[in-house]
Amino acid sequence: MATLTFARPLTRSKLSEEIENILLKGIITGELRAGEKLPAERDLAHELDVNRSTVRAGLSKLESLDLIEIRHGDGVYVKDFRESGNLELIRAMVRIDEQQRDSIIATLLEFRTIIGPQMASLAAVNRTDEHLANLEEVIKDKELSVLEKDIKVHHIIALASANTLYLFLLNFFNKFMTEFGHLYFDCPKNRERSVRFHEDIYQALRKQDAGKAAKIMGDVMKYSEDVVIANLQNVKKPRR
Amino acid sequence: MATLTFARPLTRSKLSEEIENILLKGIITGELRAGEKLPAERDLAHELDVNRSTVRAGLSKLESLDLIEIRHGDGVYVKDFRESGNLELIRAMVRIDEQQRDSIIATLLEFRTIIGPQMASLAAVNRTDEHLANLEEVIKDKELSVLEKDIKVHHIIALASANTLYLFLLNFFNKFMTEFGHLYFDCPKNRERSVRFHEDIYQALRKQDAGKAAKIMGDVMKYSEDVVIANLQNVKKPRR
DNA sequence: ATTGGTTCGGTGGTCCGACCATTGGACCAT
């Protein structure tokens, strides 16, 4: 049976999301400047030819991203996303501005190289037998692709580190991996490298050897960083 | 004139935010388990005795936090926040579960100690004359408190690093600093330490000395980490 | 001239009831 791995789930956008994206783009590109006051919801609704509820739904999302400030009785104001922007905004920026995609991914990978060893070290110390069992189960699971395994392995390590911050940072990375991981895992050599990593890190965690865990993590992070960055440069579209 | 520095701005909560918090609490505490299906919006509205629009506003926020998944024509499902939670969720968790507050703040500070030097190093290399001028202006501004200066100084350093990821991570930290910074800056000795830091880091950026910038940042991060963690332990409420 | 109260128009927050769009399941025909 054909697998259709190439077919991404289609995203039929909701109207409110279109509103969100219109304003989002305006803010990121700077057309809507920080401090500027947006038209009233009723006016926006009329201009964009949608209902006020729909506008409000879109604005609500932008407020969650800390890109605007909605003041009851006053109005809606654009914030300076350089001061208030959070990590979720990075994903939105990649969606809007494809120009920046490559450099952002490279930055992410560098960052992972910095914090990965720290997280692995913590995990080696704090891991429970249950974490170890879960890890073994994932590694041996024949149903999973290497990419899926890799994401789960990292997730278990983050859980084992018993550090909420690392866990949520990793979730952020994983959302990118799900989207762009193929850049790395399409190559059999890289898949082999990951399988080896999974086994090695498992042993390090089993022995609770923090130093070894950190080194193993650091090495594989550096390796993947180099590979992906090289890939990005290869497929980079030429700019005049 | 009295300053009222003790008076935090009052938060008159919106109804939709109460809905959000009710469900948020349920999810974080585990009462609402991952995968579980929530009652239909119409039923929720009836149970909570608010309008369906209000329920939708609350659900929309939770969706932004990636805590629930809203499926058109199907229903609303609880996600596993350990897999999907992002940094913004940490702030929500601190708001809901005060028990965890101290350990989370400590974690944040440790983390800052790890990435701070990296960011300072990048800033020393990539800073422009404009960054330097802004930095000087902030440091010399007599109107600002040391806490306000410190936040602005870090923000300029993050901007100078020319790294979107660091910038947005720092924004996240700053939101905590605005709330809990007094734990550190109430003490005159710590304020002096920060003033010295501002001057030193300015000089390092001026000379574009990456190594020195990293060391200066690392030292002050470690210092503040130790101080705040000691403070947290002092004010910790005794448990049973 | 400054301070404090009042009014009023504009704006976001909530409510109501209706209809549209999509989904999942039941049922049926092949």
Place this chain on the structure above:
DNA sequence: ATGGTCCAATGGTCGGACCACCGAACCAAT
């Protein structure tokens, strides 16, 4: 067992109304 059709449930959008709040303008008292 497969695919088609229909239906009830559910989220998305709509229009219109009213409430809560803010800011500016104005007024009143000192």
